[in-house]
Amino acid sequence: MSAPCLLGAGRVAALIPAAGSGTRLGLGPKAFVEVAGRSLLARSVAALRPLVDEVLVALPEDLPLPADLVALDVQAVVGGDTRQASVRRLLHATAADTVLIHDAARPFLPENVVLDLLEAVAETGAATVALPVADTLVRAGPPGRWGELVPREGLWAVQTPQAFRRAALLAAHEQAARDGTQVTDDASLITRGGGQVRLVPGDARLFKVTTPGDLHLAAALAATWDAGGPR
């Protein structure tokens, strides 16, 4: 029996938005960028495939599914103009009970984080991985100048994966499409409709590869990760 079934989440689909253009990284479609010989997308898929019943990825329109993913039994859909649009297309392409949404751009995903998230979604219907903020926070004033201190108490930085009952997230996306709401993650859509979202402690290694500096960090981490270091 699969991990999701054991945890009571029903049939689980991992939905991976991977259709971004990677503007901030500047190396072309980001999900296809390689770290230590393996793409960000392949790393994210490999982390999730053993833990879920199906995997769907949203790709840029002109790019086929890489050959190494076909072997992993992955379905592809064409993504949209925004992350939100890509996730909406993925939601329409599955009939799973529970969906786990994970950025292709977060390639180092520890198994215990996924299992904690699946347990939480089975209990609550909506949960996201996140980390308590550890730095002092400031809102900038004039460009490049300290403006106002933001108390960090109670603040968490939201990561992925996030997990939801598919029907609830699909309804939230359809509502957002009707009223033109644009948000940067899926948990926000649930809370806009009055829903509760459980925060599940994440992992520093789940950082999102966004800028060139992150790629150096990813290469360093891959050396221990690929050698089977602690997950």
Ligand SMILES: Nc1ccn([C@@H]2O[C@H](COP(=O)(O)OP(=O)(O)OP(=O)(O)O)[C@@H](O)[C@H]2O)c(=O)n1
């Ligand atoms: N139209 C889009 C935009 C983003 N994504 C995906 O959403 C995740 C988070 O997006 P982000 O890190 O912003 O990636 P990019 O949009 O590629 O980066 P940038 O904003 O620098 O262009 C990534 O896995 C990305 O591929 C997507 O599926 N469809």
Ligand SMILES: C[C@](O)(CO)[C@H](O)COP(=O)(O)O
């Ligand atoms: C979903 C997300 O990774 C949670 O932190 C984030 O909001 C994505 O933002 P992006 O600007 O699309 O990278």
